[in-house]
Amino acid sequence: MKKTISLMMALAVAGTMAAPAMAANDEPMVIAPAPNAQSQQAQMKIVVKGQITSLQTITVNGCTMAPVRAICEALGFKVTWNADRSININNGKMQSDLRIGDNTYFVYTAVDGMAGMSAPFSLGSAPIIKNNTAYVPIDLFVPLFGNDPATVKTGGDTITIDPEAKTEDGDSTQIPNPLTAHDSLAELAKAVGFDIKAPTVPAGYEADAYIDISGELAEVFYENGNDTLLYRVSRGEGDNSGDYNTYSSKKTVDVNGVSVELRGNDKVNVATWSNGGFAYSVSAEQGISETEVAAAVSSTI
Numbered sequence: 001m002k003k004t005i006s007l008m009m010a011l012a013v014a015g016t017m018a019a020p021a022m023a024a025n026d027e028p029m030v031i032a033p034a035p036n037a038q039s040q041q042a043q044m045k046i047v048v049k050g051q052i053t054s055l056q057t058i059t060v061n062g063c064t065m066a067p068v069r070a071i072c073e074a075l076g077f078k079v080t081w082n083a084d085r086s087i088n089i090n091n092g093k094m095q096s097d098l099r100i101g102d103n104t105y106f107v108y109t110a111v112d113g114m115a116g117m118s119a120p121f122s123l124g125s126a127p128i129i130k131n132n133t134a135y136v137p138i139d140l141f142v143p144l145f146g147n148d149p150a151t152v153k154t155g156g157d158t159i160t161i162d163p164e165a166k167t168e169d170g171d172s173t174q175i176p177n178p179l180t181a182h183d184s185l186a187e188l189a190k191a192v193g194f195d196i197k198a199p200t201v202p203a204g205y206e207a208d209a210y211i212d213i214s215g216e217l218a219e220v221f222y223e224n225g226n227d228t229l230l231y232r233v234s235r236g237e238g239d240n241s242g243d244y245n246t247y248s249s250k251k252t253v254d255v256n257g258v259s260v261e262l263r264g265n266d267k268v269n270v271a272t273w274s275n276g277g278f279a280y281s282v283s284a285e286q287g288i289s290e291t292e293v294a295a296a297v298s299s300t301i
Contacts, residue, residue, distance in 0.1 A: 082246055086099050108242075198299070200296055205222040243283050
C-alpha cells in the first residue's frame with residue numbers, strides 16, 4: 001500500500017477517540033481559563049517506561065491531566081512554546097500542537113518528506129495552566145504512540161505510560177478507522193456524496209491517494225517525488241486544511257471573485273477558500289507559487 005495511505009491509516013483513529021492532549025509548563029505569560037468549580041484535585045502517581053517519577057496528575061471534570069513538559073520530555077518529545085501561544089511536542093516521528101483552553105486536538109507526522117494528519121478531535125478537557133504548569137489529558141499519548149490502548153494504563157493510584165506496550169489478543173476494544181482509501185476520484189466523490197473537481201496542480205505532481213475521512217471530508221494527495229500536495233474538499237465554509245503551523249506571511253487575494261487566504265514563508269504553503277457551500281484547501285510542504293494557487297482555485301470554481 002502506498003506510503004501516504006499507510007501513514008494516514010495510522011493517524012486516522014485519533015479523530016475518533018475521546019482521548020486527551022497536551023500542553024507545556026513554566027510559561028507564566030500564558031493566560032488560560034481556570035478549571036471550573038467542579039474540578040477535582042485527585043492525584044495519581046505516574047510511571048513512564050517502567051520508571052517511577054515524582055510527577056502527579058490532576059483531575060479536571062473527570063479527565064485525568066498530566067504536566068505536559070515533564071511527561072513529554074520523559075517520553076522523548078521536544079516541547080516548544082510558540083509565539084502564538086501554542087505548544088508543539090515532537091519526538092521525530094509524531095507531533096501535535098496544543099492550545100491552552102482549546103479542546104481541539106490533532107496528531108501528525110514529524111518525518112521529513114511524509115504527509116499525514118489526523119482529523120481534529122476533542123478530548124476530555126482542553127489544556128490548562130495551573131500553578132504555572134501546563135497540563136493535558138493523559139490519553140493523548142495513545143494516538144501519539146500508534147493508538148494501542150495499552151500505551152496508557154490505570155491501576156489503583158498509578159498511571160503507567162509505556163510506548164512499547166501491546167494489547168493482548170481479545171483484550172482490546174477496536175476503534176473504528178474514519179479513513180477509507182479509494183482507487184479513483186469518482187469513487188471518492190461517491191463516498192462523500194458530492195462531486196469533486198480535480199484541481200490544476202503544478203507540473204510534475206501526480207495523484208497518489210484518494211481518501212475520505214468519515215465520509216465527510218475528501219482528500220487527494222499529489223506527489224512529485226520531493227513534495228506532497230494535499231487537496232481537501234468538504235461541505236460548509238472555513239479552513240479545512242488541518243494546518244496549524246505559524247508562517248511568516250498571511251494575506252487574502254481574489255481569484256475570479258473568490259476570496260482565498262494564503263499562508264506561507266517564501267512560497268504559499270497553505271491556501272484556503274470557500275465557494276458554493278463547500279470549503280477547499282491546498283497544502284504543500286515545500287510551497288507553491290501564487291500563480292499555481294490561482295490555477296488550482298480557478299479549476300475548482
